[in-house]
Amino acid sequence: MLEARIPSGPIEQKWDNCRYGMKLMNPANRRKHSIIIVGAGLAGAAAAATLGRQGYHVHCFSYHDTPRRAHSIAAQGGINSAKNYRNDGDSVLRLFKDTVKGGDYRAREANVYRLAEVSTNIIDQCVAQGVPFAREYGGLLDNRSFGGVQVERTFYARGQTGQQLLLGAYQALEEQIAGGTVTMHFRSELLDVVLVNGRARGIVTRDLVTGQLDCHAADVVVLATGGYSNVFYLSTNAKASNCTAIWRAHRRGALFGNPCFTQIHPTCIPLSSDFQSKLTLMSESLRNDGRVWVPKKKHDTRAPADIPENERDYYLENRYPSFGNLVPRDVASRNAKEVCDEERGVGPHGQGVYLDFADAIHRLGLQTVREKYGNLFEIYERITGDDAYTVPMRIYPAPHYTMGGLWVDYHLMSTIPGLFVGGEANFSDHGANRLGASALMQGLSDGYFVLPATVPDYVAANKLDPVSTSDSAFTAAKAEVKNRIDKLLGINGKRSPDSLHRELGKIVWDDCGMARSDAGLRKALARIPELRDEFWHNLRIVGTGEELNQSLEKANRISDFLELAELMCIDALQRTESCGGHFRVESQTPDGEAKRDDENFAYTAAWEWKGLGQSPAIHKEPLTFEYVPLSQRSYK
Numbered sequence: 096m097l098e099a100r101i102p103s104g105p106i107e108q109k110w111d112n113c114r115y116g117m118k119l120m121n122p123a124n125r126r127k128h129s130i131i132i133v134g135a136g137l138a139g140a141a142a143a144a145t146l147g148r149q150g151y152h153v154h155c156f157s158y159h160d161t162p163r164r165a166h167s168i169a170a171q172g173g174i175n176s177a178k179n180y181r182n183d184g185d186s187v188l189r190l191f192k193d194t195v196k197g198g199d200y201r202a203r204e205a206n207v208y209r210l211a212e213v214s215t216n217i218i219d220q221c222v223a224q225g226v227p228f229a230r231e232y233g234g235l236l237d238n239r240s241f242g243g244v245q246v247e248r249t250f251y252a253r254g255q256t257g258q259q260l261l262l263g264a265y266q267a268l269e270e271q272i273a274g275g276t277v278t279m280h281f282r283s284e285l286l287d288v289v290l291v292n293g294r295a296r297g298i299v300t301r302d303l304v305t306g307q308l309d310c311h312a313a314d315v316v317v318l319a320t321g322g323y324s325n326v327f328y329l330s331t332n333a334k335a336s337n338c339t340a341i342w343r344a345h346r347r348g349a350l351f352g353n354p355c356f357t358q359i360h361p362t363c364i365p366l367s368s369d370f371q372s373k374l375t376l377m378s379e380s381l382r383n384d385g386r387v388w389v390p391k392k393k394h395d396t397r398a399p400a401d402i403p404e405n406e407r408d409y410y411l412e413n414r415y416p417s418f419g420n421l422v423p424r425d426v427a428s429r430n431a432k433e434v435c436d437e438e439r440g441v442g443p444h445g446q447g448v449y450l451d452f453a454d455a456i457h458r459l460g461l462q463t464v465r466e467k468y469g470n471l472f473e474i475y476e477r478i479t480g481d482d483a484y485t486v487p488m489r490i491y492p493a494p495h496y497t498m499g500g501l502w503v504d505y506h507l508m509s510t511i512p513g514l515f516v517g518g519e520a521n522f523s524d525h526g527a528n529r530l531g532a533s534a535l536m537q538g539l540s541d542g543y544f545v546l547p548a549t550v551p552d553y554v555a556a557n558k559l560d561p562v563s564t565s566d567s568a569f570t571a572a573k574a575e576v577k578n579r580i581d582k583l584l585g586i587n588g589k590r591s592p593d594s595l596h597r598e599l600g601k602i603v604w605d606d607c608g609m610a611r612s613d614a615g616l617r618k619a620l621a622r623i624p625e626l627r628d629e630f631w632h633n634l635r636i637v638g639t640g641e642e643l644n645q646s647l648e649k650a651n652r653i654s655d656f657l658e659l660a661e662l663m664c665i666d667a668l669q670r671t672e673s674c675g676g677h678f679r680v681e682s683q684t685p686d687g688e689a690k691r692d693d694e695n696f697a698y699t700a701a702w703e704w705k706g707l708g709q710s711p712a713i714h715k716e717p718l719t720f721e722y723v724p725l726s727q728r729s730y731k
């Protein structure tokens with residue numbers, strides 16, 4: 096069932112070989128084909144603009160009121176590329192190796208190599224669009240470092256890289272909208288994917304302002320709908336980010352890859368109240384200059400300035416001298432949890448560690464630190480009231496990114512023919528742990544370069560009969576969507592969507608978060624169906640379905656999170672090894688590091704939906720490591 100379609104030949108020739116073997120379509124014929132792209136974040140906007148530029152009729156959907164509100168705009172720290180502008184030993188091979196190793200050998204080598212290869216084109220593309228990357232005094236593009244690497248290959252625009260990249264993609268998209276090749280459908284939420292004769296041929300959407308349900312048909316459907324970290328309720332993601340598009344596609348037959356692989360980011364502002372609904376990231380770029388520490392003593396309530404050097408534990412620098420504060424995220428997060436579990440955490444709830452810039456300010460000067468990180472310090476001050484130029488920041492890990500997503504082959508096509516998936520929504524390139532600054536790289540690689548090659552190849556290579564939205568598959572899917580909405584509105588119970596979501600998030604955080612155990616996962620698996628049952632019997636939605644109704648929107652999305660959370664725990668339970676962000680307490684080395692089990696788990700788990708309450712079926716894509724031989728990760 097899992098045919099990854101990895102091209103033959105040496106790894107550095109695979110993508111070229113693949114493209115050379117693709118079918119092309121002449122420009123006059125492209126106008127005869129239509130493509131639905133759901134999502135206008137970096138991956139979706141880039142794909143829509145590029146496919147529109149090629150001449151296809153693109154219909155791009157977003158539940159936002161403009162592409163500029165996509166969650167991508169929040170990305171702060173930067174985007175990797177193997178340009179080697181620093182001449183510090185970087186290369187495509189090095190980025191490839193770092194990414195395979197950083198993902199703890201749970202990604203597909205061929206995809207990762209392509210990502211590294213294409214990374215250099217992305218920077219050229221974005222510079223040509225006018226993206227204002229930071230420059231050095233002499234005018235060259237500046238670089239900094241991110242976790243898990245020893246070179247400086249991260250391009251950035253202060254702490255607003257995502258925003259600037261999205262503006263670039265948005266301008267390209269606007270050009271196509273003005274030219275008539277792309278039609279935007281705003282405030283329009285996908286609620287189902289429609290299959291005709293086994294192929295994805297359209298979608299059902301709900302207009303978020305009027306509540307109207309519509310069907311849309313096309314030759315191909317592309318999902319670029321982002322990640323699902325909000326399953327944890329509290330995460331660094333935009334509040335609206337959700338799993339509905341990929342989950343509904345999963346229910347229609349698309350296999351779900353590695354659902355339990357989630358990333359807990361080490362540098363977020365700690366939770367300060369039980370009523371908080373959002374967590375805020377402090378970019379990993381801060382670990383270039385900030386030093387992470389906790390007091391050596393337990394329950395040390397002295398102000399940080401009163402704790403002398405010899406009573407501080409710079410635990411990352413001490414335990415991982417080669418990488419220091421720039422160890423990968425999974426390692427940094429786990430260590431933060433460990434020192435807090437040892438009751439050496441700082442701040443009101445003891446759930447925090449310091450990120451201290453005193454040395455950097457001394458070494459570089461206040462002005463340089465301000466220039467590099469000014470807007471991040473400002474965000475921190477607005478939220479906490481603390482001036483991080485004079486007192487260390489307090490940080491703690493938080494859910495941030497999902498490496499899991501719909502399983503895709505090398506062409507980024509899911510197991511449903513004609514359904515492609517790009518950006519964070521697919522499971523692809525990051526294995527069990529994503530390295531910093533690699534998500535923007537992947538989203539833009541998928542959007543500007545991969546999908547614009549593979550989608551046209553699919554259209555050219557397959558005979559796609561015309562379909563109409565009056566086809567029975569569309570009417571049936573629309574009726575199902577309507578029934579589900581009516582059912583939600585009819586429950587009329589007592590609990591708000593948020594209260595149920597908060598409870599779900601706590602279960603997943605406690606038992607399928609930074610550390611997982613057999614007992615904890617079984618507990619979660621017993622509790623989640625009970626909570627789902629309560630949701631369907633005791634939910635209260637105010638308002639109607641024929642108006643702007645955010646309570647209904649949330650409930651709809653939470654109904655999917657409640658199913659996805661169960662699959663995450665099932666996936667985590669079967670993977671009894673520790674790898675990357677997946678830390679099984681039963682599988683650790685004597686010094687407490689994650690212990691992989693390559694003999695039994697060097698595979699991608701791709702899950703097949705079998706119906707609600709039925710056990711999903713696992714399919715395994717074996718992973719082979721020909722170019723970056725399997726070895727135990729060490730950052731010491």
Ligand SMILES: Cc1cc2nc3c(=O)[nH]c(=O)nc-3n(C[C@H](O)[C@H](O)[C@H](O)COP(=O)(O)OP(=O)(O)OC[C@H]3O[C@@H](n4cnc5c(N)ncnc54)[C@H](O)[C@@H]3O)c2cc1C
Binds near residue numbers: 167531
């Ligand atoms: C705070 C923060 C900072 C980050 N910083 C970095 C960084 O510095 N470097 C880096 O590499 N990565 C970073 N990341 C990760 C990166 O930002 C994301 O992985 C990436 O932007 C995702 O892009 P995307 O296009 O896949 O999805 P998104 O940007 O999430 O876009 C999703 C799109 O899909 C639409 N959509 C979703 N569901 C539906 C639906 N059902 N119907 C209709 N439309 C739908 C939305 O409207 C939106 O347009 C950061 C993440 C966070 C949370």
